[in-house]
Amino acid sequence: MDFSDLDILDEFFGMGDDSNPLMMLIWILPIILFVFYGQRIQLIITSGDIKKKLVQLEQFRNDSRSELIEYIKKDLGVKDDVTQKLDRIFDYFTIMPIDIDPNGIIPKIHRLIRSREDTTRKQIQLLFSEIDTMEITKIQNLLEIVTYLQLLHKIVRHLFLTAKKQNNYPLILPLQMMLPFIMEQAEALKDAIPAFKLGQPIGDGIGPLVVGEMMLDTKKQRVEFETVYSESKFEGRKLILLKAEGPFATVGRPAEAAEFLVEKSKPDIIVMIDAALKLEGEDSGTVSQGFGAAIGGIGTDRFKIEELATKFDIPIFSIVVKQSVKEAITLMTKEIADKAENVKTQVHEMITDNTSHGQTALVIGVGNTLGVSQ
């Protein structure tokens, strides 16, 4: 057969003629499609991915909710139906104080947070005829996990549905960018549940672990709600050791306790030990020293400690152990636990380097002391 004479191709696709209308249509149609419907196409593609993540988030929320309800019913033997009460607690919201005039906002936030904590604790106590502090604190933390997962799910769903409803592609872009970080947090929260149920130490507990060891064989005294302190000596220096009361799942009230102890003992330095989020590329368990108050949370505790340090002119030194979000709230890894001795040595060095004989150092182990006594 002679293929050199196939004019049909030329006729339809204008191989030799640029002005063929069919060929022009083939080129122009996609251009028109992308100019007018490009964003919608992108929206459809992005939506598929977000929808999958949204289903996953909902699953995390449902699983954590079921696990908590099951824990209360099976492990703690509550026979009444607590589901309705718990669902109400999961939906608690906090209205932050007005910040148009930020002067004096910190005490307002501080009071608001404490009020929420106290109310939740009372609500938990009301669910049981008898419950010990360990279980109250564990349930309080588990409640926070479910509440936070529920909030994440609601926010992501709201942003997604709004963008879909309005066919607004630019609105979905920030969500698409933030979603990997949100999912990382959500997965960490979901994975944190077993440690809280079993009362195991979490990565965030490295500060209390170090200070707890330093407190062994000393007289422990309660200084604030779920917060203990003791005194000891090290190379002629007086040490005031402060941490949340373990092995409960609590961070205690370090700022209020520090206020009392600084007024009482007038320390010459404050040393804070805490877990810190590592940067990508940094190794877990890396120990770093620095200056300033190493304490997380909403910021009120840090504010109070900084105010104290300024008022009494006390330098604050910090030692942090780097870890990921997941490592901070799940069972402490071996890499992090093995750093406790190293951190303790660095605390002692810090004290000897920055104080002289007869001086006093306040050492605060910051973090959730779940599964770590003293």
Add this chain to the structure above:
Amino acid sequence: MYNKNENMESYTLEQCGSCTNQFKRKFSKGDFVFKIMSKCSSCQGQVVITKIFADTLIP
């Protein structure tokens, strides 16, 4: 994809205060760090839980 967490197990490390002998075992409910355990079998010193951590599963 290899998931590190799939092979993780929680362990409790007990240490004698006198002879510093260490004993690693699987975590059991009720364990917490600095919990006072029984007397040491070799020197009758006080055994205390010094660490609870996640580590790769021992086959």
